Amino acid sequence: MKEYLVFSKDISSTKEASNGVKAKLLEAVVDEMQNGVLVIDAKKRLLYANPFFEKTFSLEGKPDGKNLSDVIKDKAVIEAIDRMLISKEEKPQEIAVEGKGGRFFEARLVPFLMDAAPKSQMALIGFFHDVTEEKRVEAIKRDFVANVSHELRTPLASIKGYAETLLDGALDDKKTLKNFLTIIDRHANRMTALIEDLLTLSMLESHQMPMSFEPLDIKGLINSIIQGFEKQAKDKGIKLITDIGKEIPKIPADKDRLEQVIVNLVDNAIKYTNNGTVKIFVRKSDNMLQIDVEDTGIGIPEKDIPRIFERFYRVDKGRSRELGGTGLGLAIVKHIIQGHNGKIWVKSELGKGSVFSFSLPL
Numbered sequence: 001m002k003e004y005l006v007f008s009k010d011i012s013s014t015k016e017a018s019n020g021v022k023a024k025l026l027e028a029v030v031d032e033m034q035n036g037v038l039v040i041d042a043k044k045r046l047l048y049a050n051p052f053f054e055k056t057f058s059l060e061g062k063p064d065g066k067n068l069s070d071v072i073k074d075k076a077v078i079e080a081i082d083r084m085l086i087s088k089e090e091k092p093q094e095i096a097v098e099g100k101g102g103r104f105f106e107a108r109l110v111p112f113l114m115d116a117a118p119k120s121q122m123a124l125i126g127f128f129h130d131v132t133e134e135k136r137v138e139a140i141k142r143d144f145v146a147n148v149s150h151e152l153r154t155p156l157a158s159i160k161g162y163a164e165t166l167l168d169g170a171l172d173d174k175k176t177l178k179n180f181l182t183i184i185d186r187h188a189n190r191m192t193a194l195i196e197d198l199l200t201l202s203m204l205e206s207h208q209m210p211m212s213f214e215p216l217d218i219k220g221l222i223n224s225i226i227q228g229f230e231k232q233a234k235d236k237g238i239k240l241i242t243d244i245g246k247e248i249p250k251i252p253a254d255k256d257r258l259e260q261v262i263v264n265l266v267d268n269a270i271k272y273t274n275n276g277t278v279k280i281f282v283r284k285s286d287n288m289l290q291i292d293v294e295d296t297g298i299g300i301p302e303k304d305i306p307r308i309f310e311r312f313y314r315v316d317k318g319r320s321r322e323l324g325g326t327g328l329g330l331a332i333v334k335h336i337i338q339g340h341n342g343k344i345w346v347k348s349e350l351g352k353g354s355v356f357s358f359s360l361p362l
């Protein structure tokens with residue numbers, strides 16, 4: 001790390017010494033800034049670029065008063081500077097920089113006139129503020145709102161459609177009435193599930209759902225969860241098995257949240273399997289406990305695996321909805337496991353089945 005040395009005698013009463021200190025401080029600030037700073041003259045010669053600018057825009061050689069276009073190869077930067085020079089407004093310009101990962105900057109040019117210097121010698125200071133992360137977060141928020149609206153609009157449109165048909169006369173036919181009310185009820189349930197999942201996720205993300213860690217008997221928890229799924233599994237021709245290692249110690253965990261994780265994984269395993277097996281393994285290794293939920297179901301295409309824990313990401317939206325899914329289950333599961341300092345991952349083969357595994361520190 002670079003050190004900026006200021007001698008204590010400089011911080012003395014003389015004006016020159018104190019100016020020297022100020023200059024050194026300023027140099028340190030500009031050098032260490034995580035934003036690009038450059039200085040150009042009226043003839044578009046680059047007089048100075050701070051280390052961040054040099055690194056981000058891969059300057060070819062040192063500034064040393066060279067023409068901008070000889071040192072900066074990124075056309076977007078040159079064009080933005082040209083636009084700022086022409087425009088009289090102080091409006092920041094947006095620049096998209098290609099290259100590693102693609103970054104976004106907001107750039108501003110500020111005129112800087114030395115004492116009594118003629119206008120032709122005016123310098124301009126350019127500030128390049130990295131807004132990549134802000135843009136990323138903005139895009140996530142936008143997608144999320146669009147997804148939520150879409151997910152709510154679909155069942156709502158169905159409820160409205162069936163209710164209107166009933167009001168238009170179908171009400172008199174008892175069989176149709178029952179049929180339509182059943183459908184309305186199903187859609188209303190879907191909306192309730194979605195809103196509950198959204199609330200859970202938002203509370204987990206904003207850390208408003210405190211976890212209370214207590215020594216937890218994982219074997220007892222799994223056995224009681226399994227009982228609740230027996231009928232559902234039997235109806236789909238699924239054998240539900242547990243394989244729990246000997247001497248599994250109690251683990252520090254939030255019982256309700258961990259129950260939610262296992263219920264979600266087992267529910268998915270059953271949902272996405274027909275006539276097969278769903279097996280839950282519990283194993284202890286060194287200082288971790290690993291739990292696997294394995295199924296012989298439809299599996300997940302390789303290209304979808306990296307995104308499967310994202311909110312609303314589903315391999316087959318239609319199928320997930322039909323099965324009563326919200327597309328938020330795995331996002332919730334991931335948050336809870338991370339809240340336990342654990343890890344979660346999935347291995348899957350299309351048409352053969354999936355294994356969702358998580359490990360928790362003992």
Ligand code: ADP
Pocket residue numbers: 268269270272295297298299300308313314315316320321324325326327328329330331354
């Ligand atoms: P959903 O409510 O749609 O089940 P999840 O977040 O629980 O939402 O899961 C996201 C997606 O991951 C599902 O829509 C499905 O495509 C896939 N998925 C999850 N678990 C399994 C599994 N055991 N087998 C196959 N696909 C699965």
